[in-house]
Amino acid sequence: MAHPDRFLLAGVMGWPVMHSRSPMMHNHWFAKHGLAGSYVPLAIRPEGLERALRALHPLGFAGCNLTIPHKEKAMAIVDEIDALARAIGAISCVLVRPDGSLAGTNNDCFGFVQNVRDEQPGWRADAGPVTVIGAGGGSRAVCYGLAREGAPEIRLVNRTFERAQALAEEFGGSIKALRWAERHDALEGAAMVVNTTSQGMVGQEPLDLRLDRLPKSALAADIVYIPLETPFLAAARRRGNRTVNGLGMLLHQGRPAWKAWFGIEPEVTPELRRMVEKTIQAA
Numbered sequence: 001m002a003h004p005d006r007f008l009l010a011g012v013m014g015w016p017v018m019h020s021r022s023p024m025m026h027n028h029w030f031a032k033h034g035l036a037g038s039y040v041p042l043a044i045r046p047e048g049l050e051r052a053l054r055a056l057h058p059l060g061f062a063g064c065n066l067t068i069p070h071k072e073k074a075m076a077i078v079d080e081i082d083a084l085a086r087a088i089g090a091i092s093c094v095l096v097r098p099d100g101s102l103a104g105t106n107n108d109c110f111g112f113v114q115n116v117r118d119e120q121p122g123w124r125a126d127a128g129p130v131t132v133i134g135a136g137g138g139s140r141a142v143c144y145g146l147a148r149e150g151a152p153e154i155r156l157v158n159r160t161f162e163r164a165q166a167l168a169e170e171f172g173g174s175i176k177a178l179r180w181a182e183r184h185d186a187l188e189g190a191a192m193v194v195n196t197t198s199q200g201m202v203g204q205e206p207l208d209l210r211l212d213r214l215p216k217s218a219l220a221a222d223i224v225y226i227p228l229e230t231p232f233l234a235a236a237r238r239r240g241n242r243t244v245n246g247l248g249m250l251l252h253q254g255r256p257a258w259k260a261w262f263g264i265e266p267e268v269t270p271e272l273r274r275m276v277e278k279t280i281q282a283a
């Protein structure tokens with residue numbers, strides 16, 4: 001046991017936050033490792049983020065994860081940002097240091113890549129062009145991961161072209177910004193297509209993307225995990241494409257967070273995955 005004398009605390013700050021399945025996952029790991037601790041959803045409005053983050057230390061929290069809409073705003077609050085989070089331009093995880101200072105990192109990129117590897121063991125980022133839909137915080141982590149893994153060309157399509165353009169300029173390299181009207185054609189010859197927008201999430205419209213140009217050999221991935229199979233993934237599966245949903249990205253990004261907070265790297269097991277899947281299917 002890492003800290004037998006202390007009740008371990010961590011949480012996720014978001015607004016809204018109650019849909020998040022990360023408390024279930026982290027509390028499963030506390031039980032699995034026989035540790036006394038808890039991971040709680042923290043409903044924090046954007047204007048309260050700084051005070052909430054500064055309260056982590058006096059309350060005895062090891063750290064927290066950040067979700068919508070805090071990932072970019074937290075950059076201006078924490079005391080230290082590692083090179084990866086700085087390059088991605090967003091913080092997904094905060095570690096409270098013994099002196100109370102806050103260190104920010106980003107585990108979404110690791111979560112995305114690990115999930116695709118887990119679900120499609122033969123996957124290679126350098127297999128061909130990748131089309132990424134969306135240029136928000138999620139897209140930044142996905143594009144960074146794809147580029148780092150060797151994607152030869154990333155076609156970045158966003159409703160707001162300027163945002164895609166800014167990201168492409170900032171990241172440089174193999175990323176090319178395309179206009180929203182070009183999204184269907186941008187699938188021509190792609191080895192992979194990733195949805196990083198909120199479209200297809202429960203309560204949102206499906207992603208408006210025609211798949212007729214997408215090669216049948218291409219992999220279709222979504223970072224949305226509620227529902228597990230978005231209309232985009234269902235359409236891809238029906239025409240014979242392999243698909244990867246967003247749940248594993250959530251599960252895997254929790255592993256390095258735990259390692260940083262509690263010194264243990266927990267496992268993403270089929271049992272954990274099934275447990276979380278059940279709550280999504282039942283919702």
Ligand code: ATR
Pocket residue numbers: 068071133134135136137138139158159160163196197198199
């Ligand atoms: P996150 O941090 O989860 O990525 P975000 O930064 O708000 O969230 O980004 C949301 C993404 O979904 C953006 O790419 C957004 O496009 P815009 O940059 O044009 O806003 C995209 N998105 C949201 N609603 C959309 C819609 N109705 N159609 C197409 N794209 C949409």
